[in-house]
Amino acid sequence: xxxxxxxxxxxxxxxxxxxxxxxxxxxxxxxxxxxxxxxxxxxxxxxxxxxxxxxxxxxxxxxxxxxxxxxxxxxxxxxxxxxxxxxxxxxxxxxxxxxxxxxxxxxxxxxxxxxxxxxxxxxxxxxxxxxxxxxxxxxxxxxxxxxxxxxxxxxxxxxxxxxxxxxxxxxxxxxxxxxxxxxxxxxxxxxxxxxxxxxxxxxxxxxxxxxxxxxxxxxxxxxxxxxxxxxxxxxxxxxxxxxxxxxxxxxxxxxxxxxxxxxxxxxxxxxxxxxxxxxxxxxxxxxxxxxxxxxxxxxxxxxxxxxxxxxxxxxxxxxxxxxxxxxxxxxxxxxxxxxxxxxxxxxxxxxxxxxxxxxxxxxxxxxxxxxxxxxxxxxxxxxxxxxxxxxxxxxxxxxxxxxxxxxxxxxxxxxxxxxxxxxxxxxxxxxxxxxxxxxxxxxxxxxxxxxxxxxxxxxxxxxxxxxxxxxxxxxxxxxxxxxxxxxxxxxxxxxxxxxxxxxxxxxxxxxxxxxxxxxxxxxxxxxxxxxxxxxxx
Amino acid sequence: xxxxxxxxxxxxxxxxxxxxxxxxxxxxxxxxxxxxxxxxxxxxxxxxxxxxxxxxxxxxxxxxxxxxxxxxxxxxxxxxxxxxxxxxxxxxxxxxxxxxxxxxxxxxxxxxxxxxxxxxxxxxxxxxxxxxxxxxxxxxxxxxxxxxxxxxxxxxxxxxxxxxxxxxxxxxxxxxxxxxxxxxxxxxxxxxxxxxxxxxxxxxxxxxxxxxxxxxxxxxxxxxxxxxxxxxxxxxxxxxxxxxxxxxxxxxxxxxxxxxxxxxxxxxxxxxxxxxxxxxxxxxxxxxxxxxxxxxxxxxxxxxxxxxxxxxx
Numbered sequence: 001x002x003x004x005x006x007x008x009x010x011x012x013x014x015x016x017x018x019x020x021x022x023x024x025x026x027x028x029x030x031x032x033x034x035x036x037x038x039x040x041x042x043x044x045x046x047x048x049x050x051x052x053x054x055x056x057x058x059x060x061x062x063x064x065x066x067x068x069x070x071x072x073x074x075x076x077x078x079x080x081x082x083x084x085x086x087x088x089x090x091x092x093x094x095x096x097x098x099x100x101x102x103x104x105x106x107x108x109x110x111x112x113x114x115x116x117x118x119x120x121x122x123x124x125x126x127x128x129x130x131x132x133x134x135x136x137x138x139x140x141x142x143x144x145x146x147x148x149x150x151x152x153x154x155x156x157x158x159x160x161x162x163x164x165x166x167x168x169x170x171x172x173x174x175x176x177x178x179x180x181x182x183x184x185x186x187x188x189x190x191x192x193x194x195x196x197x198x199x200x201x202x203x204x205x206x207x208x209x210x211x212x213x214x215x216x217x218x219x220x221x222x223x224x225x226x227x228x229x230x231x232x233x234x235x236x237x238x239x240x241x242x243x244x245x246x247x248x249x250x251x252x253x254x255x256x257x258x259x260x261x262x263x264x265x266x267x268x269x270x271x272x273x274x275x276x277x278x279x280x281x282x283x284x285x286x287x288x289x290x291x292x293x294x295x296x297x298x299x300x301x302x303x304x305x306x307x308x309x310x311x312x313x314x315x316x317x318x319x320x321x322x323x324x325x326x327x328x329x330x331x332x333x334x335x336x337x338x339x340x341x342x343x344x345x346x347x348x349x350x351x352x353x354x355x356x357x358x359x360x361x362x363x364x365x366x367x368x369x370x371x372x373x374x375x376x377x378x379x380x381x382x383x384x385x386x387x388x389x390x391x392x393x394x395x396x397x398x399x400x401x402x403x404x405x406x407x408x409x410x411x412x413x414x415x416x417x418x419x420x421x422x423x424x425x426x427x428x429x430x431x432x433x434x435x436x437x438x439x440x441x442x443x444x445x446x447x448x449x450x451x452x453x454x455x456x457x458x459x460x461x462x463x464x465x466x467x468x469x470x471x472x473x474x475x476x477x478x479x480x481x482x483x484x485x486x487x488x489x490x491x492x493x494x495x496x497x498x499x500x501x502x503x504x505x506x507x508x509x510x511x512x513x514x515x516x517x518x519x520x521x522x523x524x525x526x527x528x529x530x531x532x533x534x535x536x537x
Numbered sequence: 538x539x540x541x542x543x544x545x546x547x548x549x550x551x552x553x554x555x556x557x558x559x560x561x562x563x564x565x566x567x568x569x570x571x572x573x574x575x576x577x578x579x580x581x582x583x584x585x586x587x588x589x590x591x592x593x594x595x596x597x598x599x600x601x602x603x604x605x606x607x608x609x610x611x612x613x614x615x616x617x618x619x620x621x622x623x624x625x626x627x628x629x630x631x632x633x634x635x636x637x638x639x640x641x642x643x644x645x646x647x648x649x650x651x652x653x654x655x656x657x658x659x660x661x662x663x664x665x666x667x668x669x670x671x672x673x674x675x676x677x678x679x680x681x682x683x684x685x686x687x688x689x690x691x692x693x694x695x696x697x698x699x700x701x702x703x704x705x706x707x708x709x710x711x712x713x714x715x716x717x718x719x720x721x722x723x724x725x726x727x728x729x730x731x732x733x734x735x736x737x738x739x740x741x742x743x744x745x746x747x748x749x750x751x752x753x754x755x756x757x758x759x760x761x762x763x764x765x766x767x768x769x770x771x772x773x774x775x776x777x778x779x780x781x782x783x784x785x786x787x788x789x790x791x792x793x794x795x796x797x798x799x800x801x802x803x804x805x806x807x808x809x810x811x812x813x814x815x816x817x818x819x820x821x822x823x824x825x826x827x828x829x830x831x832x833x834x835x836x837x838x839x840x841x842x843x844x845x846x847x848x849x850x
Contacts, residue, residue, distance in 0.1 A: 072622055211624060226800070262695065263705075417575065417576045421572075
């Protein structure tokens with residue numbers, strides 16, 4: 001029928017016109033694309049981005065794409081990594097973690113002394129520290145903040161249980177007394193719940209403080225659209241060093257890694273973190289971007305439930321340790337980044353390379369199995385929590401490694417909360433996961449691992465070694481650095497011999513920046529100092 | 538007048554349904570393994586800290602008491618406070634509902650905009666190449682995973698053609714609309730695929746009926762024939778499907794919200810489930826139930842407008 005054919009053409013034509021109009025109506029966002037050149041210039045893969053030896057430029061706004069966002073910015077409320085990193089830039093603490101992860105450096109306190117009784121610490125506050133609302137930071141605020149950190153409303157009070165009292169004899173001095181000598185006090189004071197808050201503002205409206213915090217750090221929260229964007233602006237009163245350089249930083253929440261990277265390429269973002277290891281290669285040789293893979297205080301492990309048959313047999317546990325090929329894991333899963341783990345502690349002060357871990361030795365593993373209570377192998381389940389990129393593949397590699405010594409592994413995964421639930425009830429055979437240290441000190445993780453009564457039954461292994469626990473307890477109060485380190489090394493060696501744990505890898509962090517971003521570095525404690533970053537534009 | 542009474546009666550009928558929904562939600566959420574306090578405090582928590590936080594969260598009281606308190610607050614419009622974010626659940630939902638509704642609205646507009654002409658074209662060229670191509674396209678459209686389609690659209694329209702932003706939500710209303718084009722298109726492609734087949738079949742069926750023959754004999758041109766006579770009858774079945782699809786869409790936007798970093802209800806629900814944030818889960822799920830019931834009501838009312846033979850109530 002002629003009319004319907006005409007109508008057909010009309011329909012087709014209108015479809016085309018409509019789609020053309022639709023495309024044209026959308027204004028271009030002017031995104032820039034980077035072209036991948038064939039040049040073999042290696043991008044920076046160290047801890048700091050290479051600066052062109054220019055003078056830092058002031059101004060500009062940095063757009064940072066992260067995979068989630070803080071839940072709450074009140075330092076003592078339960079917090080997540082994104083909150084922690086933000087809190088460490090918005091607030092100051094008496095001391096802060098230094099850049100090489102060996103300890104702390106002065107921050108709000110410019111110097112301190114420990115009395116000969118080993119329990120009285122006197123801190124002298126620096127001049128001129130000011131909150132972003134213009135009010136000066138006083139010793140009263142410090143006392144208030146620390147009491148709050150160890151008080152009832154704080155979720156982190158147990159970290160400060162070593163503190164007996166906090167007093168201020170004069171407006172520039174704070175005296176902290178510990179119940180017993182506590183070697184890790186300084187790193188504990190660098191811990192984010194110990195951030196100094198303005199007493200007047202918090203007391204006025206404690207609930208609102210988590211949304212609208214006020215601190216004396218280099219940046220202040222200027223706006224926060226939950227789920228979308230957190231905007232920080234320069235704290236004009238912050239005076240330490242020559243920073244902050246950037247006028248502001250926008251943290252944009254983009255949960256999907258591919259999207260983040262596409263936005264970086266389109267020029268919508270300047271920094272992206274985290275980045276899947278398998279994607280890093282694309283950017284390493286691209287002169288428009290820089291890659292950061294700093295060492296952080298993290299260890300990926302397997303934990304064996306020593307109360308469950310047959311993991312009660314130490315030979316089996318040792319065999320498992322020998323059977324895992326860590327180098328292969330690093331190559332295939334972490335794109336070559338990271339190093340094999342020799343100890344259940346990550347690279348915190350107290351870790352040492354002298355702790356002899358297990359090498360990959362299949363012959364020894366088989367021999368140990370032959371001498372064990374299960375020479376013909378056995379079946380076991382491996383459990384990990386979901387939500388991590390590399391977990392499923394890691395589980396597969398472990399399964400293969402253990403199959404070679406006769407252990408038939410079934411893999412199971414649960415969502416994080418459910419997995420933790422099972423682990424704490426002792427319902428798991430082999431638990432695969434990782435842990436990071438929040439303190440630039442061994443105390444936090446060593447206590448978790450060597451003290452079965454610290455809340456996790458020795459990281460869900462239900463391992464109970466009186467000697468290791470005693471060493472950990474002594475190390476807490478040992479002020480002599482050399483002696484203290486030796487105690488941790490001894491405890492780690494006991495853990496290696498007894499083998500309730502199978503430390504796997506020390507992975508690195510992974511971030512990509514556009515070439516204009518200078519001065520960005522990620523510390524071993526996984527946080528970053530925004531006041532050091534500047535844009536070369 | 539009758540319609541208004543019908544609508545009023547339907548709204549009243551919603552109340553027992555909502556009540557039932559709250560009970561189911563309340564119990565289901567608490568049946569999940571893992572507890573909010575442990576999730577928040579993490580591995581480092583001591584038993585004392587956990588007990589203290591649970592008390593703070595009100596989780597140590599018996600379940601019927603918790604439920605009664607929840608209902609009491611709900612009736613006054615208070616959806617409670619998020620356990621993890623310590624901010625009002627109502628506020629969180631209010632901030633995000635606009636995004637989800639705008640996304641759903643644009644998706645429906647795009648899917649209808651795609652489905653109607655494609656179905657008409659397919660019906661008119663029945664069994665010839667345009668029809669076959671369209672049917673093949675629709676089958677593919679239903680099968681393609683959203684994740685993949687989204688990334689493909691980003692690569693084409695944002696990275697290569699620089700026409701649209703990669704992700705995010707933008708600042709002003711026009712910005713929002715611009716940022717939602719790709720997400721809505723991702724969803725609309727599969728929805729259009731689902732709508733086109735039945736609509737095509739209905740158009741064919743209606744075209745074969747007596748009154749259409751009469752109209753054609755009278756010399757009515759095809760376009761007018763379709764728009765004035767055929768469509769009104771053909772869309773009825775598809776409207777029902779559309780109503781169901783919109784109900785699904787309300788919570789089915791999660792994947793798209795995550796990929797395109799949109800601050801909508803779907804991603805809020807995901808985050809709160811993962812952190813066992815009971816009040817937020819309850820609040821968002823409850824709002825979804827209300828929206829789905831409203832969509833069903835609207836579908837039925839639209840139905841009655843399209844087909845005067847349908848008696849309401």
